[in-house]
Amino acid sequence: MGRNIFRNFITFVSLPLITGILFLQTPFCFSEMNTESTIIGFSEDGSFLAFEIRGYDRERERAFSLIQIVDTIKNDFVKDDFLKEVSGEGYHEKLQLESAQNRREALLWLMRTQIIDGNRGSLVFRNEDGDYCHNAEITVSYPEQESTYLIILTERETVADYCGYQSETELKPKIFTLTAESGNWTAALQEDSVLFRSRKCPYAYSISRVHVYKDKIAVFLDSYTHRGEESGVYKLVVTGVLDPVNRGLKDKERPEEGIWLDSGEIVLKMTADETTYEERTGYSHRKFSVWSYRGERKDEYSLILPEPRYSSLYPYRISSVYSDKERKYAVIEATTRVFAVFDLISYSISEWIEPVRAGDVLGVDGRSGNLVGMHSSDDGRILYFSAVHAGHYSYDLSDLRRPRRMSFQNDVSVNY
Numbered sequence: 001m002g003r004n005i006f007r008n009f010i011t012f013v014s015l016p017l018i019t020g021i022l023f024l025q026t027p028f029c030f031s032e033m034n035t036e037s038t039i040i041g042f043s044e045d046g047s048f049l050a051f052e053i054r055g056y057d058r059e060r061e062r063a064f065s066l067i068q069i070v071d072t073i074k075n076d077f078v079k080d081d082f083l084k085e086v087s088g089e090g091y092h093e094k095l096q097l098e099s100a101q102n103r104r105e106a107l108l109w110l111m112r113t114q115i116i117d118g119n120r121g122s123l124v125f126r127n128e129d130g131d132y133c134h135n136a137e138i139t140v141s142y143p144e145q146e147s148t149y150l151i152i153l154t155e156r157e158t159v160a161d162y163c164g165y166q167s168e169t170e171l172k173p174k175i176f177t178l179t180a181e182s183g184n185w186t187a188a189l190q191e192d193s194v195l196f197r198s199r200k201c202p203y204a205y206s207i208s209r210v211h212v213y214k215d216k217i218a219v220f221l222d223s224y225t226h227r228g229e230e231s232g233v234y235k236l237v238v239t240g241v242l243d244p245v246n247r248g249l250k251d252k253e254r255p256e257e258g259i260w261l262d263s264g265e266i267v268l269k270m271t272a273d274e275t276t277y278e279e280r281t282g283y284s285h286r287k288f289s290v291w292s293y294r295g296e297r298k299d300e301y302s303l304i305l306p307e308p309r310y311s312s313l314y315p316y317r318i319s320s321v322y323s324d325k326e327r328k329y330a331v332i333e334a335t336t337r338v339f340a341v342f343d344l345i346s347y348s349i350s351e352w353i354e355p356v357r358a359g360d361v362l363g364v365d366g367r368s369g370n371l372v373g374m375h376s377s378d379d380g381r382i383l384y385f386s387a388v389h390a391g392h393y394s395y396d397l398s399d400l401r402r403p404r405r406m407s408f409q410n411d412v413s414v415n416y
Helices: 091-112 161-166
Strands: 024-030 036-042 048-057 062-071 082-087 122-126 135-141 146-157 174-182 185-191 202-213 216-227 230-241 259-261 266-271 287-294 297-304 316-323 328-334 338-343 371-376 382-387 391-396 404-410
Touching: 036 216, 048 091, 048 230, 062 091, 082 091, 091 371, 091 382, 122 135, 135 202, 146 202, 174 202, 174 216, 185 230, 202 230, 259 316, 266 316, 316 371, 328 371, 338 371
Parallel strands: none
Antiparallel strands: 024 230, 036 048, 048 062, 062 082, 122 202, 135 146, 146 174, 174 185, 202 216, 216 230, 259 266, 266 287, 287 297, 316 328, 328 338, 371 382, 382 391, 391 404
8 A cells, every 4th residue: 555645836736645546636738738648658567657747837827847757556656756847938849848858857767667768558548529537448458368447437525624615616526436347356446535635626527548558557537626717627647456367468478577569469578598698797688579469379589689899798678669550669778878779560670879979978987978768759750868978869760770860969967
């Protein structure tokens, strides 16, 4: 069970954790700007989740970027929140820059929790029509089977002294219970007992969308508030663990470890190999494996990655992934200094790219020039990252076989 937490951000963000279930509240949309909530990624096993919410607080006339990292098993926040605000004209453009800076400041904790950029799991439900949604049937598809769950949102009126202004209206303050059911299995993901002041006296809730990765679930809710002539919609997030017996792992040869893409139809993993295993360091080197599951068919592809010119005593790792209908790839780092892009459709790999040039880096210690923070743009066509004591880079991935350097911003203060 997670501990109860209450966090307030200025006047518009509050982040309590109730009855052991993660509960995030932050502004969702106002008349001037719709809030965007984006999952940055899960860790390989789904134990940690990171996401960013961007929005606009009309009352304070400030736009913001908020990044949260969550322990999905303990139902607790991993670290204090990363928050950036901008105001004035052109805040849309300013927010893009502040969001990038916020991502950099969160990078150390993203690395510590082993968040893999782009490892977003599956979007299994979205409320498209915008009406209040209190029941969501989700189907979690696995190559071996499908598991169906019913997510049920139940509202209850409550009494709170600080919501007195609503006492003579039809907009009574409410609390809620959120449950998940599948066959004989039922779990209460969230069960309120009191209404906390930080919720801004909501009068209604609605299921917005649901994400699933392996056996972890994240349910995004909308919370509707009203005070006088002002109204707002806040975003709540509830996380939990799905029924471990009914999660579609019939094929025992199918690796639970590794990164799951497309509901587990593709599994990626760096594996040990007798020709590339370094006994002295204990690292597994250079064997990149892909398992592909299509109906009854299972394919396995393995590639002994070519050695870059640096020492092979350093580990190789998958640092970022991307998947949509047209593009699927994995970014592989080697020796912390070079990277390559593996095309998961054509099963081809680019040459090793060494982005840091002689004049880029300030030589301070052995970490100078190490690559950190690999992440892709929303359309998967640009790769962003930083290098220690050097700065920030972007690469064009329009042609996955030939990544092309786009920009470099010198910043010797990068130090992770």
